[in-house]
Amino acid sequence: MTQLTNQTDGQADGPLEEIAAGFSRPLPQGIAPEDLVDYYRRMITIRTIDERIWMMNRQGKVPIAASGQGHEAAQLGALLAAEKDGNCFHFPYYRDLSIKMGAGLTPTQVMLSFMGKEGDPYSNARQFPLQGADLAHNVIQTSNVVAAQLTHSVGYALGCKMQGDDQVIFVYFGDGASSQGETHEAMNFAGVHRLPVIFICENNGYAISVPQRMQMAIGDVANRAEGYGFPGIIVDGLDLLASYEACREAIPHARREGPVLLEMKLERLMPHTTDDDDSRYRPREEIEAVRERDPVVSFGNFMLEQGYLTEEQEEEIRAEARRAVNEATDFADAAQPPDASNLHENVYAP
Amino acid sequence: MAVKSVIEAVREAMREEMQRDERVFVLGEDVGWRGGVFLATQGFIEEFGPERVIDMPLAEASIMGIALGASFRGMRPIPEVEFADFLWPAVNQLIGEAARVCYGTNGSVNAPVTIRIPYGGGIRGGLFHSQNVEAYFFHTPGLKVVAPCTPYDAKGLLKSAIRDNNPVVFLEHKKTYRLVRGDVPEEEYVLPIGEAEVKRPGQNITVVSYGLMVHYCLEAAEQLAAEGVADVEVVDLRTLKPLDTETVLESVKKTGKLLVVHEDNITGGVGSEIAALAADQAFDYLDAPVARVCGPDVPTMPFAQTLEDAYMPSTQKITEALRNLAAY
Ligand SMILES: Cc1ncc(C[n+]2csc(CCOP(=O)(O)OP(=O)(O)O)c2C)c(N)n1
Ligand SMILES: [Mg+2]
Numbered sequence: 207m208t209q210l211t212n213q214t215d216g217q218a219d220g221p222l223e224e225i226a227a228g229f230s231r232p233l234p235q236g237i238a239p240e241d242l243v244d245y246y247r248r249m250i251t252i253r254t255i256d257e258r259i260w261m262m263n264r265q266g267k268v269p270i271a272a273s274g275q276g277h278e279a280a281q282l283g284a285l286l287a288a289e290k291d292g293n294c295f296h297f298p299y300y301r302d303l304s305i306k307m308g309a310g311l312t313p314t315q316v317m318l319s320f321m322g323k324e325g326d327p328y329s330n331a332r333q334f335p336l337q338g339a340d341l342a343h344n345v346i347q348t349s350n351v352v353a354a355q356l357t358h359s360v361g362y363a364l365g366c367k368m369q370g371d372d373q374v375i376f377v378y379f380g381d382g383a384s385s386q387g388e389t390h391e392a393m394n395f396a397g398v399h400r401l402p403v404i405f406i407c408e409n410n411g412y413a414i415s416v417p418q419r420m421q422m423a424i425g426d427v428a429n430r431a432e433g434y435g436f437p438g439i440i441v442d443g444l445d446l447l448a449s450y451e452a453c454r455e456a457i458p459h460a461r462r463e464g465p466v467l468l469e470m471k472l473e474r475l476m477p478h479t480t481d482d483d484d485s486r487y488r489p490r491e492e493i494e495a496v497r498e499r500d501p502v503v504s505f506g507n508f509m510l511e512q513g514y515l516t517e518e519q520e521e522e523i524r525a526e527a528r529r530a531v532n533e534a535t536d537f538a539d540a541a542q543p544p545d546a547s548n549l550h551e552n553v554y555a556p
Numbered sequence: 557m558a559v560k561s562v563i564e565a566v567r568e569a570m571r572e573e574m575q576r577d578e579r580v581f582v583l584g585e586d587v588g589w590r591g592g593v594f595l596a597t598q599g600f601i602e603e604f605g606p607e608r609v610i611d612m613p614l615a616e617a618s619i620m621g622i623a624l625g626a627s628f629r630g631m632r633p634i635p636e637v638e639f640a641d642f643l644w645p646a647v648n649q650l651i652g653e654a655a656r657v658c659y660g661t662n663g664s665v666n667a668p669v670t671i672r673i674p675y676g677g678g679i680r681g682g683l684f685h686s687q688n689v690e691a692y693f694f695h696t697p698g699l700k701v702v703a704p705c706t707p708y709d710a711k712g713l714l715k716s717a718i719r720d721n722n723p724v725v726f727l728e729h730k731k732t733y734r735l736v737r738g739d740v741p742e743e744e745y746v747l748p749i750g751e752a753e754v755k756r757p758g759q760n761i762t763v764v765s766y767g768l769m770v771h772y773c774l775e776a777a778e779q780l781a782a783e784g785v786a787d788v789e790v791v792d793l794r795t796l797k798p799l800d801t802e803t804v805l806e807s808v809k810k811t812g813k814l815l816v817v818h819e820d821n822i823t824g825g826v827g828s829e830i831a832a833l834a835a836d837q838a839f840d841y842l843d844a845p846v847a848r849v850c851g852p853d854v855p856t857m858p859f860a861q862t863l864e865d866a867y868m869p870s871t872q873k874i875t876e877a878l879r880n881l882a883a884y
Pocket of ligand 2: 413
């Protein structure tokens, strides 16, 4: 039996600190220290590339990027649980760099994509970076129309069920996306048919500039799950292990009993995209306070404090990430964009 | 050969495709025990069960979006919209998403979804049960758009649509459902998407049309022939996208005169593109300006009989336009 229960009651506006389980606990089920080192390495590489993308944008070489900074722990926790399970599929949105890259792309592939070059694994530079599909790693993101992916994930789950495959489908979306009618429609249908979908709301409190209080009259998106007949759970999205644990429990539940909504409370550390200026709508003190809650820093501290990494090993991981990202950047910078003759290809499938 | 109605042909096409391919399934409002509002899926839930005949919650965006997601998984869904007029909530998933899937993934994912849409007026349906929606999809690369007018064409083309690896908008004119009957072979056949058909050969004037209007055009052509005014060739597009430009141009080059007929609004309609095609590629062959008999630019045919008649192209309006062309 699953242990999932609706844990949202009475936590409507509780500060994140109370929700966080903290780092002083034993390793969760199914996790070995090597997994943590592996995932810390991925996290650092992803953060390094995320920071590099901003630099390249300012140099005019990356036209646009939605930063995943602040969302890494939530996404990588989900990915870790999905990888451990071994039969999951992902429908991410534009802020899910850690899902897409973490799932197995090389820094070079990622850089090619951000610079709009031939060899972008998602769409060969037809779309914004890392949008399209990476079937080799079980990921589809057809667009960046907010919330369009939710019905896709549910339909995909329906297809799995019809084909007798017990694959579990993860779909990711923001707090703003939770307002869309399609989000409601997708959850409603998934609930009716008890489809194996894990809805992950990455709640960073903003939809571009619009704060959550203008987006909805409630404190917790998780509460909505009750209206669809499945559990909704609040998760500390700044804690990789908390995200992992919630997803690890959600996977068998999804398989046996149907959907789960996980609301990952987290922070957007950067402006909405490279085109955004968040000082127009976010007080400076808030931006600074948020930066103190960086999940990459806290996961690093945890790794050191718990003795999973020495200072030297940690520094080595960073140096290796810098090296790989430098190399990827140089390679992508020198690479060619797709030939103009590609314009007419693949409008229709054969 | 047996004589069947359009709705029977549609039903048969789906049933046969569901029998031959387990990946095919239908989803929509009331498609289960009710058998669909027009009974297109009558008997399906009994034959194929509720897993493959899904009564959907009343939410069109999810009907299209879930069909799309299932198609990513290799299924071949046939979503049904009850009336074209109720399609708009699904348009994000159809135009925004489905049309761009293959292109936006550089060919790694495709979307074999056939969305069936009963459309069209002349049935006292008023503003919200009469709409013509084809121009929006005709304009959209990545979609195919099919609009048959006979039971034979409907069956053969629907089977092709279901087997096609692209999203196909399948437009069924409601007024033809029971009004139009015709021969349908007992044996298996499919008709290729993208081929127009000359429904009546003629020498003097070309009329290009699709859907219900083809029947009115044929009536008008017979009338003019009987009067000895003109020998009219009637081209039924059958598929709007991809457009069979070859058949249209061949006919126009032969006759030198072109009339386009559709009940959809005249501005920016399919007829505008046909006229542009003739101007672009058959200019030297034209002996008269291209003429159009189309719905006027009002939102849809209104409910009152007088207003609906005023809106709808009719055999009489077509005959008049043909007389003018003949005299030119
Ligand atoms: C349907 C739609 N409307 C508007 C936009 C423009 N837009 C892009 S992201 C965004 C905010 C989304 O916020 P949220 O869902 O909270 O995700 P976050 O960016 O905070 O991760 C908006 C309004 C869009 N992409 N799609
Ligand atoms: Mg947000």
